[in-house]
Amino acid sequence: MxxxxxxxxxxxxxxxxxxxxxxxxxDIEADTAPKGLNEDIVRFISAKxxxxxxxxxxxxxxxxxxxxxxxxQWAKVSFPPLDYQDAYYYSAPKVGKRPESLDEIDPExxxxxxxxGIPLKEQEILAGVAVDAVxxxxxVATTFKKKLEEYxxxxxxxxxxxxxxxxxxxxxxxxxVPYTDNKHATLNSAVFTDGSFVYVPEGxxxxxxxxxxxxxxxxxxxxxxxxxxxxxxxxxxxxxxGCTAPMRDENQLHAAVVELVALDDAEIKYxxxxxxxxxxxxxxxxxxxxxxxxxACRGRNSKISWTQVETGSAITWKYxxxxxxxxxxxxxxxxxxxxxxYQQADTGTKMIHLGRNTRSRIISKGISAGHxxxxxxxxxxxxxxxxxxxxxxxxxxxxxxxxSAAHTVPYIxxxxxxxMVEHEATTSKINDDQLFYCRQRGIAEEEAVALIVNGFCRExxxxxxxxxxxxxxxxxxxxxxxxxx
Amino acid sequence: MTAxxxxxxxxxxxxxxxxxxxxxxxxxxxxxxxxxxxxxxxxRFAACGxxxxxxxxxxxxxxxxxxxxxxxPAAADLRLADDHPLPxxxxxxxxRLVFADGVLQPALSACTxxxxxxxGRLADWLSAADAAAELGAAGEPSPMxxxxxxxxxxxxxxxTAPGIAVDRPVELVFIGGLGEAATASHPRHRIExxxxxxxxxxxxxxxxxxxxxxxxxxxxxxxxEHARLRHVIVQTEGAxxxxxxxRFVSVAADGRYEAFTLTASGRLTRNExxxxxxxxxxxxxxxxxxxLRDREHCDTTTIIEHRAPHTSCREVFKGVLDGASRGVFxxxxxxxxxxxxxxxxxxxxxxxxxxxxxxxxxxELEIYxxxxxxxxxxxxxxLDADELFYLRSRGIPEEQARRLLIEGFLVDVxxxxxxxxxRAALFAHARRxxxxxxxxxx
Numbered sequence: 001m002x003x004x005x006x007x008x009x010x011x012x013x014x015x016x017x018x019x020x021x022x023x024x025x026x027d028i029e030a031d032t033a034p035k036g037l038n039e040d041i042v043r044f045i046s047a048k049x050x051x052x053x054x055x056x057x058x059x060x061x062x063x064x065x066x067x068x069x070x071x072x073q074w075a076k077v078s079f080p081p082l083d084y085q086d087a088y089y090y091s092a093p094k095v096g097k098r099p100e101s102l103d104e105i106d107p108e109x110x111x112x113x114x115x116x117g118i119p120l121k122e123q124e125i126l127a128g129v130a131v132d133a134v135x136x137x138x139x140v141a142t143t144f145k146k147k148l149e150e151y152x153x154x155x156x157x158x159x160x161x162x163x164x165x166x167x168x169x170x171x172x173x174x175x176x177v178p179y180t181d182n183k184h185a186t187l188n189s190a191v192f193t194d195g196s197f198v199y200v201p202e203g204x205x206x207x208x209x210x211x212x213x214x215x216x217x218x219x220x221x222x223x224x225x226x227x228x229x230x231x232x233x234x235x236x237x238x239x240x241x242g243c244t245a246p247m248r249d250e251n252q253l254h255a256a257v258v259e260l261v262a263l264d265d266a267e268i269k270y271x272x273x274x275x276x277x278x279x280x281x282x283x284x285x286x287x288x289x290x291x292x293x294x295x296a297c298r299g300r301n302s303k304i305s306w307t308q309v310e311t312g313s314a315i316t317w318k319y320x321x322x323x324x325x326x327x328x329x330x331x332x333x334x335x336x337x338x339x340x341x342y343q344q345a346d347t348g349t350k351m352i353h354l355g356r357n358t359r360s361r362i363i364s365k366g367i368s369a370g371h372x373x374x375x376x377x378x379x380x381x382x383x384x385x386x387x388x389x390x391x392x393x394x395x396x397x398x399x400x401x402x403x404s405a406a407h408t409v410p411y412i413x414x415x416x417x418x419x420m421v422e423h424e425a426t427t428s429k430i431n432d433d434q435l436f437y438c439r440q441r442g443i444a445e446e447e448a449v450a451l452i453v454n455g456f457c458r459e460x461x462x463x464x465x466x467x468x469x470x471x472x473x474x475x476x477x478x479x480x481x482x483x484x485x
Numbered sequence: 486m487t488a489x490x491x492x493x494x495x496x497x498x499x500x501x502x503x504x505x506x507x508x509x510x511x512x513x514x515x516x517x518x519x520x521x522x523x524x525x526x527x528x529r530f531a532a533c534g535x536x537x538x539x540x541x542x543x544x545x546x547x548x549x550x551x552x553x554x555x556x557x558p559a560a561a562d563l564r565l566a567d568d569h570p571l572p573x574x575x576x577x578x579x580x581r582l583v584f585a586d587g588v589l590q591p592a593l594s595a596c597t598x599x600x601x602x603x604x605g606r607l608a609d610w611l612s613a614a615d616a617a618a619e620l621g622a623a624g625e626p627s628p629m630x631x632x633x634x635x636x637x638x639x640x641x642x643x644x645t646a647p648g649i650a651v652d653r654p655v656e657l658v659f660i661g662g663l664g665e666a667a668t669a670s671h672p673r674h675r676i677e678x679x680x681x682x683x684x685x686x687x688x689x690x691x692x693x694x695x696x697x698x699x700x701x702x703x704x705x706x707x708x709x710e711h712a713r714l715r716h717v718i719v720q721t722e723g724a725x726x727x728x729x730x731x732r733f734v735s736v737a738a739d740g741r742y743e744a745f746t747l748t749a750s751g752r753l754t755r756n757e758x759x760x761x762x763x764x765x766x767x768x769x770x771x772x773x774x775x776x777l778r779d780r781e782h783c784d785t786t787t788i789i790e791h792r793a794p795h796t797s798c799r800e801v802f803k804g805v806l807d808g809a810s811r812g813v814f815x816x817x818x819x820x821x822x823x824x825x826x827x828x829x830x831x832x833x834x835x836x837x838x839x840x841x842x843x844x845x846x847x848x849e850l851e852i853y854x855x856x857x858x859x860x861x862x863x864x865x866x867x868l869d870a871d872e873l874f875y876l877r878s879r880g881i882p883e884e885q886a887r888r889l890l891i892e893g894f895l896v897d898v899x900x901x902x903x904x905x906x907x908r909a910a911l912f913a914h915a916r917r918x919x920x921x922x923x924x925x926x927x
Contacts, residue, residue, distance in 0.1 A: 404855055428857065
């Protein structure tokens with residue numbers, strides 16, 4: 001913990017000069033489809049990807065459905081209406097053929113990742129993390145593929161998976177998040193360009209943490225990632241997702257869909273550190289992060305665990321959920337959300353208990369500073385047949401500054417008497433006594449706040465894989481820049 | 486219906502609007518027209534119709550079964566026998582108003598004049614005063630409130646003079662379902678407590694027959710500086726009764742509003758309370774218990790608005806659900822910008838006794854200030870098997886053991902009632918629920 005505290009302190013000290021350090025633009029020629037959205041664009045994307053007929057049909061069905069759908073209005077976020085026609089839906093960096101090794105990668109791209117703090121080469125050797133780096137919409141580098149292949153684990157871009165294992169895609173794509181789900185997910189179904197695909201075969205414990213870093217690069221490019229992870233019987237996989245985006249003045253839409261499927265005795269651990277560009281101090285610019293993430297615990301004794309650290313984006317609209325179908329299955333949601341300046345976040349989870357003896361745990365920590373506003377919105381539903389189901393929910397909000405806002409909107413529906421459901425929520429500001437204690441020990445106010453906030457988030461930070469925990473702790477401090485004093 | 490007749494009729498009402506409220510207790514005279522504010526309220530209701538589950542505030546309560554019933558207003562000359570047994574809570578109320586299917590029963594009511602206290606029926610005030618602006622203005626445009634504004638004819642009007650402590654409670658008794666035909670009433674109550682005054686208001690709602698009825702109450706309560714209102718509501722409505730109550734309470738600096746609601750029967754009950762704490766030191770306590778069985782439905786919706794610094798609120802609601810009943814708790818605490826130093830606590834607990842019972846809880850916090858201490862908790866579960874076993878091992882028969890545990894679960898919410906006699910009477914009501922046929926036997 002000491003080193004973590006030190007790390008936090010370093011981060012806070014570095015705040016004075018530090019702005020969004022990931023704000024830069026890489027200049028790479030893009031192969032871009034014309035601006036706007038219509039059936040031709042959907043066909044263009046599908047053709048570019050050399051997709052089978054059924055997938056094009058599915059995309060078109062989604063697109064036609066999308067046209068009819070209303071925008072979701074229930075979230076407590078406000079933004080001008082989106083102009084879907086004023087964006088590019090396909091942009092791919094021009095690379096001749098896929099590189100076999102890291103050395104073949106465009107040096108411009110390599111530099112970008114280095115600035116982001118993901119030196120691929122180093123990670124390959126030291127961290128044992130396979131990185132499927134997504135640059136704009138097309139996956140350009142996949143490492144450790146060979147080692148994973150030994151175990152029979154398929155980890156590739158979803159476009160590649162569509163070519164390699166179409167039967168798996170056809171069986172599972174849209175089986176957790178159907179194309180009719182919600183406006184943003186439906187748009188994604190119509191125009192998704194890439195994303196990751198993971199299949200862990202029966203009984204295999206994935207030998208390393210799988211990781212994807214998402215980037216938004218080309219101006220006015222909405223990103224529509226589609227991730228599908230399938231853990232077959234008795235398997236285990238831990239997946240990390242991290243995001244940083246270059247500084248932009250125009251709002252950019254990011255509507256990703258993530259589907260997880262866990263069969264009997266399987267476990268999926270999905271961790272996210274989200275640091276999209278949040279807009280400047282005046283609330284100008286920033287990413288709209290409208291993401292649909294859902295996992296289905298299909299099999300008995302299966303487990304899905306979501307951990308998220310949400311520090312970026314101008315607007316976050318995200319509810320990673322678990323459908324607990326299999327008996328004894330377990331769903332977990334650990335979340336830290338930080339809003340500063342004019343950021344807005346409406347985030348939470350859904351735990352749908354269908355099977356017997358299903359268990360879920362929700363821990364949500366929200367920190368709101370400056371003019372930031374955030375909402376925890378969650379649903380816990382115990383269906384009539386979910387005998388012996390258990391849920392424990394704890395959501396705490398911390399307010400820094402009198403212009404900030406924090407809301408809690410939980411829905412708790414219990415239809416089985418043997419269920420035990422508990423929900424607790426608190427909202428408070430940083431405890432003056434704690435602050436005073438730190439101050440009288442000679443700790444400066446900014447450091448003290450970082451210390452207290454990290455303590456407040458600790459339960460969630462502990463859930464992160466080691467590689468992410470340190471980075472996340474720094475992010476927590478950096479995100480609160482300028483909120484004290 | 487005297488008030489309705491007394492008002493000048495001016496605007497003709499278009500046929501679709503008349504159709505929209507037909508069957509909801511609208512008098513036949515409505516087709517001829519209504520004056521300004523009633524017409525406005527009518528239009529507002531007709532524009533949205535009965536609330537549906539698509540409205541977030543009505544997500545868990547479905548009123549669609551109301552549509553199949555042809556509700557008529559009760560005859561204005563409906564009179565109960567002088568010796569009609571009255572459900573009552575206070576032994577010696579200072580004042581009592583009795584309504585049968587929404588019609589005042591003068592013979593059963595007793596209002597003795599007292600210094601500094603003005604108690605009367607709303608109808609008198611309606612016909613005397615220009616109620617236009619005031620009556621139409623209450624609350625957000627909720628369909629049921631608009632319907633009440635359009636059709637309200639009578640109710641309680643209570644006001645106190647500054648500094649007066651009313652020692653004996655004012656009791657309101659509503660008896661419904663007396664006739665064969667389905668009746669609807671839309672009572673409206675106005676309660677104003679001047680600075681430094683205090684009073685206790687007891688409402689007793691009971692079924693008086695087998696008839697189906699809809700009681701759509703709206704209450705507007707204003708509590709002045711340093712004033713205090715204790716409000717106790719007992720609902721033992723008939724098995725086919727729909728009880729929908731919307732209360733709007735505004736509390737000035739250092740004022741206090743304490744309410745306790747016991748719901749022990751009724752086909753569908755919705756108690757919606759909006760409390761606005763407008764001045765520093767204003768406080769409110771909302772508490773209640775609901776005991777449901779069969780296909781009963783009880784919805785408790787509370788909205789507490791902290792509009793000034795140094796205000797506080799406390800909410801405790803507990804439910805016991807048997808049969809295929811359904812309990813709903815939606816509690817929202819809003820802390821407005823600039824309202825610092827707020828204390829807000831909310832707790833909702835439900836005990837499920839049967840496999841078919843359901844409880845839906847939505848405790849909500851909406852906070853725009855940083856120096857606040859707000860918390861909420863919600864829980865649902867069944868009787869603890871270990872506790873039951875413990876009692877059984879001491880030789881206590883199962884039925885009695887279960888009852889003890891249920892009472893134990895409920896008892897602390899009754900502690901929120903400050904008056905000993907009232908608390909005892911309320912708890913006796915709860916006990917009667919256990920003893921009733923079909924009580925919690927499993």
